[in-house]
Amino acid sequence: MSLLIEPIPAFDDNYIWLLHRPDSQVCAVVDPGDEDPVIERLRAKGLQLAAILITHKHGDHTGGIRGLKQRWPEAVVYGPARESIPMLERPLGEGERVAIGGLEADFIVMDVPGHTEGHIAYLGEGVLFCGDTLFGGGCGRVFSGTYEQLSDSLARFAELPGDTLAYCAHEYTLANLGFAKWVEPENAALLARELQDRARRERGEPTVPSTLELELATNPFLRQEQPTVIAAAEKWAGQALPDRHAVFRALRTWKDREYD
Ligand code: ZN
Ligand code: FE
Secondary structure (H helix, E strand, O other): OOOEEEEEEEOOOEEEEEEEOOOOOEEEEEOOOOOHHHHHHHHHHOOEEEEEEOOOOOHHHHOOHHHHHHHOOOOEEEEEOOOOOOOOOEEEOOOOEEEEOOOOEEEEEEEOOOOOOOOEEEEEOOEEEEEOOEEOOEEOOOOOOOHHHHHHHHHHHHOOOOOOEEEEOEOOHHHHHHHHHHHOOOOHHHHHHHHHHHHHHHOOOOOOOEEHHHHHHHOHHHOOOOHHHHHHHHHHHOOOOOOHHHHHHHHHHHHHHHHO
C-alpha cells in the first residue's frame, strides 16, 4: 500500500514530515525540531517510531531528537555525516541508501550543501525531503555553506524527474512567490501558482509539497539559467554576470538585503 506523508506543524512555520503506511504501525519522521507535536500525533494514530531522518544540524530540525529517543529508544537516527547531530547513529553521505525496516521505504542520500556545509536530502518513493535547501518558490539562506554550493545543489534538484514531490521543511511559499514576482513579474505560471497557493493558505492547507516541475516553472532559484532571470539579476547587480553561480549569488543577495 502507498506511503502516506503528512505534515506535523511545529513552531511558527516548520513542517515535520510523518511517513507511514495504512496497514502498519511503523513510522518515521523527518526533521523533528520539537518532540511534543510528534508524540501527540503518533499517540493519536497509534504509531511506533522506527526512524528519525535529519537533513541538517539546525535546532529547528533536530531539537526533538532527544525527547523522541526517550519515548522510542529503538528509533534509529539518520543524518548528515558532515555535521554534528545529537544522537546520530547512521551518518550518511552522497549515494548511500536508507531502507527503513517495517516501513518499506527506500531513499538515496544526496549531498546538497549550501544552506549548511553538510546538508543532505533524501530521494526515493517519488519524493524528495529537501530540508532547508529548496523551498516552495525559493531556497534556503546561505549560512555555513557557500553560494556556489547552494547554486549547484539546486541545479541538481532541477535535473530530477519533474513529477518528484518536494517536501521542504518550512511554509514560506507565499512570501517567496512575492520575491519571485520581483524577478519575473510577467511569468504566467508564477502568477497562477500564487493564486492557487494563496487559496490553499486561506483554506488552512499547506502549500507543500510541490512538484519539481512547478518549481522549475516558478522558482527563480531553480531558473538560474533562464534569460529573464539572468536579466533581472544583472539589472539588480548593475553589471553583467559571467555564470550561473554569479546569477545565483546576485539573486540570493538581492532577496536577503531588500526583500526578507
Ligand atoms: Zn536550517
Ligand atoms: Fe529550518
